[in-house]
């Protein structure tokens with residue numbers, strides 16, 4: 001994700017805080033917060049985003065060398081700010097169904113079982129996490145006139161209420177107003193809103209200042225009687241009904257979205273089309289790496305999941321197969337083998353196909369992955385796919401850095417910028433290898449000398465790197481696609497698309513929300 005390097009004028013037009021909570025996960029909280037951030041930033045308000053606790057595998061590296069949830073990095077961009085760890089002081093990254101890595105103020109602290117941060121034994125964790133959350137929040141209050149806060153999941157999960165820091169528990173300590181968003185597309189919107197409110201304590205109920213109905217399609221006049229009823233029943237205003245936004249391309253934090261149907265690509269000659277498959281293992285991470293490929297009109301982009309993987313023994317139509325990042329490389333590698341994907345990958349290579357490995361995917365392509373301390377899973381060592389001459393050891397110290405430099409492929413070069421986020425350290429087991437990336441600077445500009453990264457196999461079929469976000473840079477993306485066999489010179493500038501989409505979202509909010517009432521709630 002690129003960092004816009006300009007500062008906003010400090011305007012005291014609006015000051016205070018607003019927390020957006022949702023009736024469910026995916027109700028639209030992150031998007032509403034991002035849109036409000038852009039809308040207020042555009043109006044000259046000195047605004048910052050905040051999410052006390054996030055649970056996600058898709059994180060972004062911050063300017064202060066930590067990591068935060070992807071949604072908060074997007075919201076920071078909406079505010080025209082570089083991502084900072086204070087925007088998301090607690091991040092839980094699940095590495096199995098019951099355990100997660102706990103990141104506090106951007107740094108991995110420990111790995112805990114779920115009951116240690118949600119259940120009755122979670123006191124210790126919650127005290128520590130709340131202290132970190134409030135430290136960050138107070139810092140933001142001092143630096144910004146407005147903080148727009150995102151809750152997590154639903155505030156009505158009564159089993160998780162004790163010591164909650166993600167929803168009402170935070171709102172009560174921080175004493176901030178709350179609005180609740182609900183998704184009408186899935187149905188049951190009135191029951192969701194009324195039910196959520198009913199399950200809150202009286203002081204929490206008083207804190208809820210209004211509702212937003214999201215993803216509405218159809219005739220608004222048919223909805224009006226329901227809105228009138230809801231307002232009369234709850235004595236709280238509906239601040240707006242937001243339309244279903246088709247083709248809203250903003251970095252999705254959790255959802256994996258396949259390529260939008262592109263009627264144009266079907267009519268293009270095969271040299272101007274590239275078929276790309278990304279393998280989805282259970283702990284895939286940083287899938288936003290692929291947004292520029294998903295949106296590229298000359299790419300047929302697909303995720304291969306356990307469910308979508310047909311019973312065929314090869315992936316016949318793929319030009320490129322990508323092994324993405326992973327939060328649990330050894331377990332995901334074992335999953336690949338269980339699915340027979342390792343065999344299909346080798347068949348694909350035998351047929352002359354290309355393979356790209358990113359971070360965890362790069363490690364899997366090597367000879368060995370050793371986790372002697374049990375950083376990601378039970379301690380142990382796994383044999384890699386044996387396609388690249390590297391071995392990897394997972395270490396306690398995690399590399400978290402934004403990088404820039406040059407990519408050299410097929411006697412051409414292109415600038416790139418991106419980020420590294422990994423515990424693994426890889427060593428070459430052969431000396432005569434081609435390393436195509438030269439990293440010339442980290443974001444803090446402290447790196448004095450060039451560091452080489454990644455690898456192109458001698459047969460030119462495999463390209464691998466530790467750097468995420470490589471496709472975000474149009475020139476680097478084009479060079480890689482050319483290496484993969486695409487003759488088209490079409491380039492996608494994801495940063496420009498992101499800007500357009502944030503402005504589009506802000507326009508929609510401005511048109512559909514009662515901004516005067518909302519500003520009254522904030523102040």
Ligand SMILES: NC(=O)CC[C@H](N)C(=O)O
Nearest residue numbers: 325326359360422423424
């Ligand atoms: N982002 C990634 O793919 C990380 C790979 C691996 N889990 C590591 O930490 O080294």
